Amino acid sequence: MSDLKDFLESIRRHCSRVGEAAMIQMAVRSKMDENLARKVSKKQTANPMNPFANMEANQEDEEAPSPQDLVDFSAVYRCLHINTVLGARDQFESYYRKQRRHQCRLVLDPPANMGENLNGYKTYFHNIIGFFVCEEHILNTSGLVTRNYIDELWDLAVQKIVGQLKTYSAYCTDASLNLSIKNTIVLFCHTMKGYGFTVSTFYDLLLEVRDQYTEILMLKWVHVFQKIFEEDDYTAILVRDEEEYYYIVSKFPYINEKLEKAKFPKRFPFSQMVPKVYGQCRQYIYACLKFCEGLHLSHTEIDDMIRRATNVLLTRTLSGSVSVLLQQPNLSLLQLIQIAVNMNYLEKSCDYLEEFISNTTGAEKDSVHASRLRGTAMFKDARNDAEERIYSQINEKVDDFFEIAEYEWNRPESTGMASGYVTDLIAFLRSTFQSFSHLPYKLAQTACMSVCKHIADTLKAQLLDDNVKQVSVGSLQQLNLDLVQCEMFASSEPVPGMNDGTLQLAFVEMRQLLDLVIYGDWSSYIADYGTERNKYARVQPQTVLAILDKMKASGRKLNNFLDSFSRSKKPEKDKQQLLETVMKRIKALNP
Numbered sequence: 001m002s003d004l005k006d007f008l009e010s011i012r013r014h015c016s017r018v019g020e021a022a023m024i025q026m027a028v029r030s031k032m033d034e035n036l037a038r039k040v041s042k043k044q045t046a047n048p049m050n051p052f053a054n055m056e057a058n059q060e061d062e063e064a065p066s067p068q069d070l071v072d073f074s075a076v077y078r079c080l081h082i083n084t085v086l087g088a089r090d091q092f093e094s095y096y097r098k099q100r101r102h103q104c105r106l107v108l109d110p111p112a113n114m115g116e117n118l119n120g121y122k123t124y125f126h127n128i129i130g131f132f133v134c135e136e137h138i139l140n141t142s143g144l145v146t147r148n149y150i151d152e153l154w155d156l157a158v159q160k161i162v163g164q165l166k167t168y169s170a171y172c173t174d175a176s177l178n179l180s181i182k183n184t185i186v187l188f189c190h191t192m193k194g195y196g197f198t199v200s201t202f203y204d205l206l207l208e209v210r211d212q213y214t215e216i217l218m219l220k221w222v223h224v225f226q227k228i229f230e231e232d233d234y235t236a237i238l239v240r241d242e243e244e245y246y247y248i249v250s251k252f253p254y255i256n257e258k259l260e261k262a263k264f265p266k267r268f269p270f271s272q273m274v275p276k277v278y279g280q281c282r283q284y285i286y287a288c289l290k291f292c293e294g295l296h297l298s299h300t301e302i303d304d305m306i307r308r309a310t311n312v313l314l315t316r317t318l319s320g321s322v323s324v325l326l327q328q329p330n331l332s333l334l335q336l337i338q339i340a341v342n343m344n345y346l347e348k349s350c351d352y353l354e355e356f357i358s359n360t361t362g363a364e365k366d367s368v369h370a371s372r373l374r375g376t377a378m379f380k381d382a383r384n385d386a387e388e389r390i391y392s393q394i395n396e397k398v399d400d401f402f403e404i405a406e407y408e409w410n411r412p413e414s415t416g417m418a419s420g421y422v423t424d425l426i427a428f429l430r431s432t433f434q435s436f437s438h439l440p441y442k443l444a445q446t447a448c449m450s451v452c453k454h455i456a457d458t459l460k461a462q463l464l465d466d467n468v469k470q471v472s473v474g475s476l477q478q479l480n481l482d483l484v485q486c487e488m489f490a491s492s493e494p495v496p497g498m499n500d501g502t503l504q505l506a507f508v509e510m511r512q513l514l515d516l517v518i519y520g521d522w523s524s525y526i527a528d529y530g531t532e533r534n535k536y537a538r539v540q541p542q543t544v545l546a547i548l549d550k551m552k553a554s555g556r557k558l559n560n561f562l563d564s565f566s567r568s569k570k571p572e573k574d575k576q577q578l579l580e581t582v583m584k585r586i587k588a589l590n591p
Contacts, residue, residue, distance in 0.1 A: 004092075007075040008099050011134055014071050015107065016123060019130030021067035023122075026191040067130070068137040080144055093144060100135065100145075104153055107131045108160040115168045118180045124164075125188045128157065136195050154197055162205050169209050175220060178213045179290055182206060186294040206295060213291050214309050218317045221284055225321035228276045234335040236438070237268040251275035253352050254345070269438065270345045271338050277318070278349045282356060284313050289360065303363030307371045310353065314375030322382045326389060333397075334435070336390045340443060343383035350375045387443055391450040394432065398451060401425040402458055407475060409468050410554060414477035418485040425455075426489045433494045444495045452490055452506035459483065459510055464546055471550035473518070480514045483507060509538040517547055522582050529589050541589040548583055 076096070083092035107127045114120035132154065139145050165185070172178045185206060189199040239245045241264055248254070248268060252275035259266060288309045292302045325331075326339070350373045357363075405421040429451065436444040463471070463479065490503035516525055516536050525544075528534035 003075045004079045004096070007073075007079075008103070010075075011071055012103055012106075015103075015130035015134070016126040017130065018067045018070050018133050019126035019128065020122075021070060022129050022133050022195075023126065023187055023191050025067065026194055027187055030187075030190055067133055071134060071137075073137065073141065076138070076144065077142055080142055096144060097149060100131075101153070104131060104157065108157055108164070110164050110168065114164075115171050118177060118184065121168075121181055121184050125184060128161065129188065129191055132157075132192065132197065133195060158201050162201060165205060166208065169212060172212065173216060173219075175213065175216045175287065178209065178216055182209050182213065182291060183294065185209070203295065210291055210305075214288070214312065217284060217287055218313065221280065221313060221317050222321060224280050225277065225318055226324070228273055228280070229321065229325045232271055232273045232276075234271050234273075234338040236270065236338070236341075237272060238265055239268070240265045248275055252278050252345075252349070270342050273339075273342050274345050274349070277346060278352070281310070281313065281318075281349075281353055285310060285353075285357060285360065299362040303357060303361040304371065306357050306361055307373065310357065311371070311374050314350075314373065315378050318375070319378045319382070322378075323385075326382065326385050331389070333390065333393050333432070336386055336393060337436070337439060337443075340383050340386035340390060341439065343379050343386060344440065347376055347379035347383065350379070387446065390443070391447055394447060394451050395454040397428065397432075398425060398454055398458065401428070402462070405462075407462065407478075409475045409550075410470055410472045411474040411478060412472065413474040414481055416481075418481045419478065422482040422485050426485055429489060430494060436495065441495075441497060445498055448495045448498060448503060449506065452486070452503050455486055456506045456510050459486075460513070460543075464543065468550060470554040471547060472554050473551075476514060476518055480518060483510055483514060487511070512536045512539050513543060513547075516544065517551075522586075526582075526585050526589065541586050544586055545583060548579070548586075552579065552583075 080089070080092060083089050110124045111120050114124055132150070135145060135150050135153070139147065139150060169178070169181055172181065185202060189202050193199050237248060239248060245264075245266075252270075254268065254270075259268065285306055288306050289302070292305060297305070322343075331339070353375070354373055401421050401424060405419060407419075433444065433448060436447065459479065459482070462468070487504060487507050490507060491501075493499045494503070512535070515521070516539055521536075525534070525536050525539070528536075529541075
């Protein structure tokens with residue numbers, strides 16, 4: 001038995017070398033490790049000056065030692081023969097298998113540094129491969145072990161290996177190392193399969209490793225996108241010559257005949273963010289494709305895997321980065337405008353990414369199995385968010401002008417001209433919308449409509465403010481002059497093409513309200529209320545009542561309002577009663 005013990009000790013020591021040799025042999029044969037293949041090929045390269053070189057190389061290749069040749073099995077053969085002759089073969093087999101099971105358990109325990117670098121994984125696999133290669137050799141040469149015995153050991157080993165790999169790979173946070181681990185697992189699978197072992201379980205494990213790899217990439221690309229957003233100047237790209245022009249076009253497939261024919265210098269509508277984000281999406285796709293290598297997946301399977309990973313990148317990673325960008329409080333109006341434009345072109349880039357994925361994976365672009373990229377909806381939502389920020393920021397500027405306004409709600413008469421703050425506000429709006437000339441028409445149109453509505457709502461809110469207790473005729477006339485300025489702005493086509501009266505509609509309610517109250521056309525309002533011919537259709541009774549209450553509290557020049565209702569010269573008391581009657585009849589209009 002001493003010879004057997006020596007053999008078992010020797011095979012334990014040489015186990016790693018045997019496994020390493022087997023993996024190298026498989027790597028060269030399957031060309032999985034290009035660096036290793038080049039080294040081996042260089043050693044075997046024939047000398048062109050030696051006519052017998054090719055023959056010698058072939059002979060060396062044929063005589064190249066197999067991994068099993070690294071171990072001297074003569075001792076175990078000799079012990080087996082002796083114990084067979086002595087009639088103790090069964091006891092010998094039992095002892096051998098017991099010892100090898102114990103060694104198998106030791107082999108399946110990973111080295112202490114396995115999670116630190118790739119060498120730890122390689123050492124782990126070398127030991128496992130070496131153990132089973134030796135057992136396979138024993139099976140084929142002596143019959144000391146059976147196929148059932150080896151299969152039983154392998155089944156137990158697979159469970160333990162998968163568990164260890166799940167544990168250690170979960171701690172990996174480096175994409176390159178994760179990819180190398182995957183390649184090492186694939187090479188391990190190829191090697192073991194070459195010796196007849198079932199390895200399908202490990203390919204299921206690789207799907208989990210892939211998810212881990214994807215998560216690592218996601219974290220990396222979060223920083224990539226953040227850096228792009230931080231470094232962008234949010235101004236349309238200016239190119240001065242053909243070299244600069246074609247450089248941008250090579251990074252982002254933007255085709256515009258008008259821009260192409262324009263003279264230099266000329267501008268793209270988007271900033272550097274667009275080609276950079278698009279380029280990084282392509283780099284991410286390449287990174288995902290690297291993981292698919294060696295997994296024996298069909299073009300369709302690879303295409304589906306890449307599309308799902310890209311969807312996660314767009315809808316989670318990039319979407320989150322864009323959301324963080326849009327939440328920055330210090331973004332200027334011009335920056336927000338450029339971001340909205342950029343999102344429009346990134347939305348279109350999803351079609352380019354679809355085509356890029358199909359061309360890269362070799363799958364049919366219009367295959368019924370191909371899932372569509374969902375980034376289009378994300379970019380559309382981001383553009384809408386940016387546009388909402390634009391509208392809000394313009395409205396905030398409008399509010400700033402109103403905050404400096406000091407309305408004298410008890411003024412005896414108007415100044416005869418629009419308030420200074422309204423004049424300044426209109427000048428600001430004209431300047432702002434002139435800078436919108438290069439924007440998509442819908443964006444400029446909606447922004448202009450939004451600001452006009454906001455101005456009208458603010459004018460009305462000022463008049464109905466609970467803090468305003470009294471309102472005079474003069475203050476209403478001053479408000480009317482301010483409204484006229486706003487109406488003139490709306491009719492001046494501040495956005496090219498908006499000359500169909502749409503903007504004026506924003507001020508219709510305010511116009512009807514002031515006309516009714518200033519000119520006191522109560523009979524028409526009351527008589528026509530609720531009919532199609534009512535020229536004050538947008539004025540609600542409760543709004544009129546609120547203003548009349550303020551007018552009543554003012555006590556100034558109420559005659560001007562009531563004279564139009566009753567032209568006869570009546571005492572002040574009678575006219576006050578008439579006002580009460582008007583208010584009572586208007587209250588009756590409320591449902």
